Amino acid sequence: MNSDFGFSFPNQDVVPSLAYLAIAFLVGSIPFGVIVGRLFYKTDLRQSGSGNIGAANALRSYGVVGGILVLVLDAVKGLAAADLIWPYFTYMGTAGTFFGVYVAVVMDGKGSWPQALLGFLAVLGHCYSPWLKFKGGKGVATFLGMLFAQSWAAGLGFVIVWLAVVAPSRYASLGSMIASALAPLMLWLVWHDSLASAITALAALLIVWKHRENIVRLREGRENKITFGKASA
DSSP, X not given: OBOTTSOBOSSSOSHHHHHHHXXXXXXXXXXXXXXXXXXXXXXXXXXXXXXXXXXXXXXXXXXXXXXXXXXXXXXXXXXXXXXXXXXXXXXTTEEOOGGGIIIIIISOOOOOHHHXXXXXXXXXXXXXXXXXXXXXXXXXXXXXXXXXXXXXXXXXXXXXXXXXHHXXXXXXXXXXXXXXXXXXXXXXXXXXXXXXXXXXXXXXHHHHHHTHHHHHHHHHTOOOOOBTTBOOO
């Protein structure tokens, strides 16, 4: 089945398409913050610090190594989920490799709205994990992986904006929200794919929504700052 968006499925059956969406959500729902805590630190990250399962709370609770490990694993979720569909795409006549790493990252294979949708579902899964009674993290690292899957330039742009905001302010939450809000524009500037950018914007809105308590603390001047390798919730 071919579409006007430059991709194809291996058959006419819509069931595989729905299965890929479900798999992307489940990949995103893996609570690596909790898993890392239990395996290596014998604690539940939900009972430590802010109670959030993301990299920032892992950094505060487990230190640099634990924080980076959770960050990388959560980002890989977004990268992997957004690329699950690539084995069923063709790029300039060459089939995408497993998870599309070669095509999407090395060659920066052109992003598309189904890929953005898979990434969005991974972010949604991270934020509302069925393994945690539909609770979860704030989705920033998974969103970053989703961006890198679509365009390394957009992913790098996110990192640059985040650093530009956090370096002077030391507010990780503020950097995450601003970088996420600008990410759809970055993606559009790379590919001019309005639908992919719109879906990415939905993911960014979800991240801002998950930071609503941080917004209140920022307005009241109570938000935690990054100090000596520690990050805000």
